Amino acid sequence: MTPGKAAENMQRQPKIRKHVPVWRKADRTSRIYRVAAQIMCRRGYEATSMNEIADAVGLTKAGMYYYIQGKEDLLFKIMSFAMDMVEMDVVAPAREALDAEERLRTLMERHVRRILEVGGAVTILLDEMPSLTAAHQRIIRGRKRVYFDLVRETLEQLASEGKLRAVNPAVAAFSLLGMIIWISRWYHRDGLLSADAVLKDVLEMALNGVLKEVASPRALPPAKATLV
């Protein structure tokens, strides 16, 4: 069998499933999630069919059922994937920062970067709560809550240190998350604005919006010497 033929078979025949290595499966499922999220955002969740998603990822419908059980299961898995990313790439590194301002900056910076790099569709789908089963809603709501609480507690710590503006830490947490999550609705990677420029501006506004004074970011690469 030629390698091309083998690959074709892997896509077409669900019974090959036991030969797919774990890392390969993780890779492919994450691709299915991203592509499915993009289609669901463009067409609307209800209007999207499993056939369309299978076509877009180059699998038969039967082949796709190796990875997912159905449309609601797919939506739940996309949301779980989004929360996995937030927990691994945003929450875990932020928890390592003992200084509250440093932690807030890490949370904002990493979350914004995630949305800019991964694209907004996965983030937008996190809003599709009514389409989940009640049990799945509880799980996703609980995970969102853990993240929200970390942001709010960080702002409470800043308030107790006298660094927060005179605002309610919960209102501040919602406002910062709103500003960040909304990037998923307006940022286009092929547009005029670079991801770095957007990240810099959003951080500037987010931190100055909630803090009385913003410390210089740590660990910036030293600026090159210039003639003054």
Next chain:
Amino acid sequence: MTPGKAAENMQRQPKIRKHVPVWRKADRTSRIYRVAAQIMCRRGYEATSMNEIADAVGLTKAGMYYYIQGKEDLLFKIMSFAMDMVEMDVVAPAREALDAEERLRTLMERHVRRILEVGGAVTILLDEMPSLTAAHQRIIRGRKRVYFDLVRETLEQLASEGKLRAVNPAVAAFSLLGMIIWISRWYHRDGLLSADAVLKDVLEMALNGVLKEVASPRALPPAKATLV
């Protein structure tokens, strides 16, 4: 016929339509929009049936078709109603302010107040663009654009006056709108936070987030004399 009976008939019989005065119709349609928006947000747009909406507003399905042509038409009308409110209550008063900071404050203050008072459902549905026909999408997108441009131009004016932080005015406009629109997702009128407290905090963060220095708001009632 008793008044109760008459009211019942008005609800049940679409053929009474020609006797409904114009103001009464506007009143009832705005109620239909709000109730429908709440149901659509809770259940999801696709999952909501016209029967459910008719039940909730106390009309027969036939009676409701006096006001609206179908589900997509209803969604378009809810979005148009939302944009009407933004244009009347936010954009028009803001255009009267020649001073850019005053205009920005008016835009933020009035938009936040709108969302807090009307409830978030109508605002959330403005995101339901894929469910509209292409022609309706163009209309709503155009109206959103006009509003966005006013916010961005106001920030550009502030930049030219040296009052804006070192951020791109378009990124700043998206960020402020994100912070504000997101209120529709988290604020509950029966929760712990008063609308006034939320408004004050969001304004504090929004203005300090984008402006180097925030002027005191104009037209505050004079503070009472206190012993110093």
